[in-house]
Amino acid sequence: MRLIHWFRAAIVLGMIWLGWKMVSLGDNIPAKFEDFYPLHKSFGLVVIILVAVQLVLRVLVPTPALATGLSKFEAIAAKIAHVALYVLMIVVPVIGYSRSSTFSESDGVTLFGLKVPELLGKNDALSETLSSIHAVLAYTLLAVIVIHVLGALKHRIFDKNKNNDPLSRMI
Template structure:
């Protein structure tokens, strides 16, 4: 069995799993909050949760990108086919890009639509963006498209991880999985 301590360092694993859990909570909230006929109280709660968790995620995503730049990921096993290595690199780059596009487009949609971002408002940040229905609509379309691309890439990412864990049974899975203690 591969050494569970090999692979990504503990901070990288913590960033990965913390952001992953937050994103996996935000997806159903985001998909549900815009549904027709949803009780107003539930809809408001979902919007509050989604917007403010997005605000909280931004510094963690930026910190993760900085950490990854300073501490590059461990090399993939030489036994991995080159096409899988290319797909892994491309999909990771796209995941990071979408993790940046999602909060920026969401923030732009909300502010250009003239809506509050409660956490930022409480902290005294101004709107930064003037109200513009055109900009709000463009940002909303980008946010919607990016959300579905993110969902598809996450599904590919999880499928690849499960492939390495259950079929190949190689060290790729254990590189990011939280290490066992003792």
């Protein structure tokens, strides 16, 4: 579970960077469409797969309970953040996949060169809407990640009760 967590975290952060990079490139730069978009789409599918595997593993192998020294607010916030992370790590790539499927100039989604079926028919108006939703939810995911990391660092650095340190359980 730890390995999947850190691998997925690296991929998601890489995806956010890749998304920023590819949209900042001009349409006249071939790498934008030949390299960046295909990689972004492939790693988006990898994120969905990793989250699905991790959710199955969470059912089969229960995760450790939250630290007992957390305040009620901290415990509720941690649970909400974890649910939000899982939901967004599924919804953001699914919306991106749907966006790519509906964009008339897209040649679909591939998983590192392997063509995967498109989810929806071509519809540029829907594609634009999905593109906006994908961007907003990607920034929302980034915000939840920042809160998640800051919470972990708060417990690691500032808490007097070192039993609250989630990093000691995750490293």
